[in-house]
Amino acid sequence: MNKHRIKILVQKxxxxxxNDKATLAPLLxxxxxxxxxxxxxxxxxxxxxxxxxxxxxxSQFLENFKSDLIPSNISAENIGLYALLIFFFMPLFLLIPxxxxxxxxxxxxxxxxxxxxxxxxxxxxxxxxxxxxxxxIAVLVPSILLTWVSVFLYGIVxxxxxxGVFESMxxxxxxxxxxxxxxxxxxxxxxxxxxLMVSQKSKSSKSAQSVAxxxxxxxxxxxxxxxxxxxxxxxxxxxxxxxxxxxxxxxxFNIVTKMFVREKIVxxx
Amino acid sequence: xILTLSKVNKSISQKKVINDVSFSLEKGKILxxxxxxxxxxxxxxxxxxxxxxxxxxxxxxxxxxxxPSNIRQNISVQNDGNLxxxxxxxxxxxxxxxxxEIPEDHLEVxxxxxxxxxxxxxxxxxxxxxxxxxxxQKVLIIRALLTNPKLLILDEPTSGLDPYMIDLLTKIxxxxxxxxxxxxxxxxxxxxxxESIADDVLILNKGEVVVHGKTTQLISxxxxxxxxxxxxxxxxxxxxxxxxxxxxxVIHSSFDINITRIMLETKDNHSRVxxxxxxxxxxxxxxxxxxxxxxxxxxxxxxxxxYE
Numbered sequence: 407m408n409k410h411r412i413k414i415l416v417q418k419x420x421x422x423x424x425n426d427k428a429t430l431a432p433l434l435x436x437x438x439x440x441x442x443x444x445x446x447x448x449x450x451x452x453x454x455x456x457x458x459x460x461x462x463x464x465s466q467f468l469e470n471f472k473s474d475l476i477p478s479n480i481s482a483e484n485i486g487l488y489a490l491l492i493f494f495f496m497p498l499f500l501l502i503p504x505x506x507x508x509x510x511x512x513x514x515x516x517x518x519x520x521x522x523x524x525x526x527x528x529x530x531x532x533x534x535x536x537x538x539x540x541x542x543i544a545v546l547v548p549s550i551l552l553t554w555v556s557v558f559l560y561g562i563v564x565x566x567x568x569x570g571v572f573e574s575m576x577x578x579x580x581x582x583x584x585x586x587x588x589x590x591x592x593x594x595x596x597x598x599x600x601x602l603m604v605s606q607k608s609k610s611s612k613s614a615q616s617v618a619x620x621x622x623x624x625x626x627x628x629x630x631x632x633x634x635x636x637x638x639x640x641x642x643x644x645x646x647x648x649x650x651x652x653x654x655x656x657x658x659f660n661i662v663t664k665m666f667v668r669e670k671i672v673x674x675x
Numbered sequence: 676x677i678l679t680l681s682k683v684n685k686s687i688s689q690k691k692v693i694n695d696v697s698f699s700l701e702k703g704k705i706l707x708x709x710x711x712x713x714x715x716x717x718x719x720x721x722x723x724x725x726x727x728x729x730x731x732x733x734x735x736x737x738x739x740x741x742x743p744s745n746i747r748q749n750i751s752v753q754n755d756g757n758l759x760x761x762x763x764x765x766x767x768x769x770x771x772x773x774x775x776e777i778p779e780d781h782l783e784v785x786x787x788x789x790x791x792x793x794x795x796x797x798x799x800x801x802x803x804x805x806x807x808x809x810x811x812q813k814v815l816i817i818r819a820l821l822t823n824p825k826l827l828i829l830d831e832p833t834s835g836l837d838p839y840m841i842d843l844l845t846k847i848x849x850x851x852x853x854x855x856x857x858x859x860x861x862x863x864x865x866x867x868x869x870e871s872i873a874d875d876v877l878i879l880n881k882g883e884v885v886v887h888g889k890t891t892q893l894i895s896x897x898x899x900x901x902x903x904x905x906x907x908x909x910x911x912x913x914x915x916x917x918x919x920x921x922x923x924x925v926i927h928s929s930f931d932i933n934i935t936r937i938m939l940e941t942k943d944n945h946s947r948v949x950x951x952x953x954x955x956x957x958x959x960x961x962x963x964x965x966x967x968x969x970x971x972x973x974x975x976x977x978x979x980x981x982y983e
Contacts, residue, residue: 408744414773418759421770425761425802526756528726530774531748669727673687 407536415532415540416547419514423548429513433506437556440498442563445491449567467494467632475640479574488576491564496585497628502556503594504621507549511601512614514541519674520610528668538666542598549594557586584644592651597621599658606665606674676735677702677826677858678723683732685718692718693729694882700858700875702825705848707869707890708862709972710879716862717754719879720828723860724750737825748775751824753815753832760804764795764814767803768821775822782821789817792847793840808835816844820851826858827851833865841865845872866969870894876968878975886975894966897974900940902926902964905952907937915956923948938964 423430467490480488518524527537561577568576578586600617608614678700685693693715700706708716721727722734725743736746758767765786772782790796793813803811812835819827829848833841849872851857861873869876870890878886886893907915912930919925919937927938941948949961 408776410776411774414770417773418762418770421766422759422761521760522755522757523759524756525726525754526752526758529724529747529750529752529754530771531744532774533744672721672726 407533407539408531411530411532411536412540412543415537416544419541419544420548423510423513423544426513429509433509433552436505437502437552437559440495440502441556441559444498445495445560445563446567448487448490449563449571477576480572480576484572487571491568492576492579492582494629494632495560496581497625497632499553499557499560499585500590500593500625500628501622503549503553503590504597504625506552507545507594507597508601508615508617508621510545510549511541511598512605512608512611514545515602515605516608516611516614519605525672528672534666534668537668538663545598546591546594549598550591553590553594554586557582557590581640581644584641584648588648589644589651592648592655593621595655596651596658599655599662602662603658603665606670676700677737678860679733679735680719680722681733681735683722683729683734685722685727685729687718692882693722696732696879696882696884698877698884698887700860702858703852703856704874705852705859705861705872706875706877707873707968708860708877708879709864709866709968710885711976713881714879715882716879717830718882720752720754720830720860720862723826723828724752749825750828751819751822751826752828752830753819754828754830755834756815758803758811758814758818761802763800763802764790764806765799767814768818771818772821777822785821786817789820793817793843809837809840812836813840820847823855824857826860829859829861829863831863831865832861833863848872866967866972869968870965873968876971878972880976886971890968894968894971897971898966900924901945901948902938902940902966903945903949903952904962904964905937905939906959906961907957908959911957912937915958918956919952 475493476485476488518527532540557578561582564577565575597617600620601614604617605614676699680699681697683693683696684691696715696719708719710716718727722729723736725746737749740746759770762770768786768790769782772785777785786799787796790799793816795810795813795817798806798810803814806814812832816829816832819829832844836844845868848859852859863869873890875888876886876890876893877884888896905915905919909930916925916928916937919939923939923941925937925939945963952958952961
């Protein structure tokens, strides 16, 4: 594989993304909401605030939550708020890499078909593997980085604003670190692979993005399970999730590499 | 030979689109690849560039190089695909040069030279999305020329260009071939004046080669006799026509308000025939009819020209 050509392809993708404000802007809204706005409202409002009391799933989550997962230094009155911020929020942050990678991957792969630029690119000396690698880097790196920045900002909000409430820094926890450095990248890769699989047949980036719905179902399932007390985003759950994602990634990557043949791309475009 | 196709076949979705196609192309020559819509021109280009694989037959590019990446490194294609609309002309060209690993300083000089030659230097930092169709076409051609390819493939290069730019493009391509010994395949529907630029012509129809050869040879094979266009005044028309009909095979006669025209064909030495006619009857001028690739195209495909 020729690293220089991959680098140029990645540069091209990022330059296009930088100039595409219509794609870029929505990608920043969700992270800002989850990282800054929602936790700030919760911390300022406290655990008995209107938001919590009016959202059914949240109050049910608090009723069913097993308090043995809470560190001993958290006072009884703050257990609910701690549980919300540390456990309930975690699946929400899995939506960020899914959403970003889905939008970027569909724009990168199907977008080239839509804009009729793909054939020109296929005439260049880029090999199939260089093309796939360059496109993957261009999607995975910003998706993962933006997720990390979101989690980092969330942590700052929790530790700075939450210090007055909890009298200690509650972030990060081991669960969050695993989520951030292992689960989020694996999930980003998986959602990108799914988009790539449908991009062979898909003629518009919007239809390719609909594949994200497949991934949203288990995430919503996680939130419902947490709310009903069926499971909590703890160590065992994370371990199971990591193993499942690794298996799924291996399977989908193999499918994608077999599907990623320029004759199919040209004839389907 | 820089390119040889031998008995190449290709089916797409169970439909045979290329049928037993064979031809070869010498280094430094310009081939006009012609044919009606759906004749298989784009498929031939895709086969040569290894974008798709033939079902049977042999394609040998650059004396048998089989690495698709190496082949594409030395081939440049301008087709009706698009540029990156939200990037500038300069960014589009710089990225393209990067894929071909042209050193950065050399690339910038080359971009400057070519944009100046195509008279778009002042728009270098304009976003491609803001450009007219003709301007985008110029950028697509520059993008193809940028990499100094051994084989340059142009698919409808004159589309969207004004008459001045078409002339300029012809001049640039002719110079380019001379300077770099580049071989050019030009798929086009713009047939006017093609005989002055194309060394070879290949006409495809329904995936098959109908005609292939040297342009001048094909034309002279198609019209083996010399055709002369004799112009005279109206008052001499009848007498001249009688004289010419008696001595030659008159194939066409017409008269306008002030001038009459009689076309005839002869197998004899045309210089002598011209001298004899000029000596025997009062004429305003005698010219040799030069047949064109456009006429060859229509005659080969058996369709009538709407406008001559």
